[in-house]
Amino acid sequence: MSYPSWQPGEGPKDPQARQRPGGVPSWRGQGGQPPVWYGQGGPPQPGHADGSHSMLASHADRERAVDVLRAGFGEGRMEQAEFEKRVARAYAARTVGELALLVADLPQGPVPLPAAVGAVPRTFLPLPVPKTNEKAIGSAICGGLCLVTVGLTGLPAVILGHSARSEIRRTGEGGDGLALTGLVIGWLATASWTLVVTLLLIAALTTG
Incomplete structure (x- = not known):
């Protein structure tokens, strides 16, 4: 030119x-x-x-x-x-x-680029974030409350934790770590209460 x-x-x-x-x-x-x-x-x-x-x-x-x-x-x-x-x-x-x-021999601005042909390959798309299981969240909350309620919420934490992990394996949802945390704390609280009740019964039988 x-x-x-x-x-x-x-x-x-x-x-x-x-x-x-x-x-x-x-x-x-x-x-x-x-x-x-x-x-x-x-x-x-x-x-x-x-x-x-x-x-x-x-x-x-x-x-x-x-x-x-x-x-x-x-x-x-x-x-x-x-x-x-x-x-x-x-x-x-x-x-x-x-x-x-x-500028007489130039277009009045940049020429628009052609649109990309075809969809983006699935390999390069961001992975979808899985939904967190609600029961797993409940199990973790109940496990945390064991420290406040002196272990009274341990049993609900165990029940919700087992149910959540079963649903997570079936549906692929997230929250397995929360469910496992609730299970561990819940079992510890339940075992502690079981031990306390057992000692009380032994003491009662001994003194009686």
């Missing part, structure tokens, strides 16, 4: 390209100035005249032109040297018409 050899405000140097029927230069708008269509999606249609072609460019206008140049350079539409030359001319441009000439 080569940059046009004519400067902003000048016409093409090919005499045949300079004229159209009626003796009016084909590239000029009203008043002999270059047409301005920057930011309007394309060059004006025949018969259309825009009186703002000589409007002084603002900083925002220059930045928009440079953004279009960056997009074209990123898509490989121009070489590094040409890109740097156009950017320098964009920042030095005085009018909106000069900016329009710099």
Whole structure:
């Protein structure tokens, strides 16, 4: 891709390209100035005249032109040297018409990339997090309460723990560690109460 050899405000140097029927230069708008269509999606249609072609460019206008140049350079539409030359001319441009000439042969923004074809392979998808079994949570809670209730919730912890582990093996839910914790604490509490009751009975029988 080569940059046009004519400067902003000048016409093409090919005499045949300079004229159209009626003796009016084909590239000029009203008043002999270059047409301005920057930011309007394309060059004006025949018969259309825009009186703002000589409007002084603002900083925002220059930045928009440079953004279009960056997009074209990123898509490989121009070489590094040409890109740097156009950017320098964009920042030095005085009018909106000069900016329009710099981006005339580029799309007004980056071309959208095509959507990915096909679904993502299942191997690369994140693994679903299994649901935690509710009975396993209850077993762990009852096991923790054994310290507060002096082991009175040990038996519920054992029952819920065994039931939870059975459901986890069948359904693949999570929470096996919670159920196992509740089971261990529950069995310890139950064994402690069993030992206490046994000693009390032996003492009662001995003293009786």
